[in-house]
Amino acid sequence: MMASIDESTSSSAPNPTNALVLPNIIYPVIDQIDKSGYKDIQFDMRSTLFKLEEIYPGFSRCFLQSFISREMPSLTSTTNTNELTLKLEKYCDKSPYFISSLHNEQVFHELNFRSKNLKRILSRIPDDINEKREFLETIKEIASAIKKTLDSVTNTLHYFKTVEGRQALENEKKEFIKYSKNFSNTLKAYFRDSKRDDVYMAANHLLIQIDYLLRTIKLYCETDQIDDCLYPSLSQHQNQMKILASTRYSTNNQQQYNLRQSSASSNSRQSYETNYS
Template sequence: MGDDSPVISSAYPIIIKPAFDKVNQSVKEPKASDDVRDAFSKVESAYPGWTHDFLSQLIRAVELPVVSLNEPVLRLEASVENEGLRINRSDDIFQDLNKKSANLKRILSRIPDEITDRRTFLETIKEIASAIKKLLDCVHQVTEIIPSDSGRQTLEQRKKEFVKFSKRFSNTLKDFFKDGQANAVFYSANCLINQTNLIVQTVKEKCE
């Protein structure tokens, strides 16, 4: 699991929680589904990746025609609002970080729809590169105003990890234009989204 498995960390907030929220809107006694949702949440918190493993095994058990969760999770990233991944401070720099992180994830989530159109996809890649640069610039500014040395060091480490996965994403794109393996691009894009979320979570922990 770990940082190399971003879909794992996204499965609960992107798929399971919204599903239970919709169920609760249509049932007379939502408490039962709340209890099940809370159980998923607790297990996921104690064992990160459990939800992803559960869904993967369920797909195999019923023989659904879905090979990987990478594509559907990537598609859903921009459509599911997660308040836990939003900084609540009203300062311009923090709101700017919210916007830039959301924008990068929104562009990345378009990949499944655009990857088969080479011209459109190349333009999207340019947008992603620009969004990555703007996000890194914003993170640099935020790092400078974090009050504690340990907080700054933690965010610097997050930024280094983000850069590492950005480079992996770039290499994956180069491979895609050689071998056409779209699922590898979906996976790598989810990696980048995972790292983006970790940056926001770190800023929330150190600044709120």
């Protein structure tokens, strides 16, 4: 049985689940509209929900919870969105995220296979976490899958034609490694405090980072247009990076200004002492 709904997170650490509600829960439902004869409104629904999520981060999650509360009140106390998005990952058709089959090179086939495998193992966490022995085995599989995925990503660098592209991929690799370490630290904490929800969120972060890695490779190694609606948190991520860069720039300017002021003050004092000693 799933834990009770958990919702609030600090603005400094946005909940990764917000970015997975659309692709893992709502988009699959919209895809079913095609089979019911409403394909003409499918695109509009996706783009509208995507824009709402971009403007109001977390909108999709609030919408889902409101729907459950109104239409299925008996599930309200037993639905954990962090767990649900992670668990549903293995059931979703994520083929648009992976590298096109037009690439016959082995490195891309290997990357697709390894990243899919990592996603699949991560999605097993809600089921395996109940049994310590199984969970420990799953953790070992995840560690191995992370390493193999990173190796596969590195192998694609040869196909990047620009310095900009290679730098973009290196940046995403650093983010992936950062969240991999965070996932590892969260697991260590879990064996002390048993906070499953933290594990679910750390795993969801990894799912998102895998998509970012694949998206970067698609951008620089494919000619097909990318469906940006698949990445509802990407612009938020980019905006956060811009804010951090701006903050660093302002801080550096302030530090340089302070150094100049300090130097000017020191020179003035030395001049004064020379003239009046």
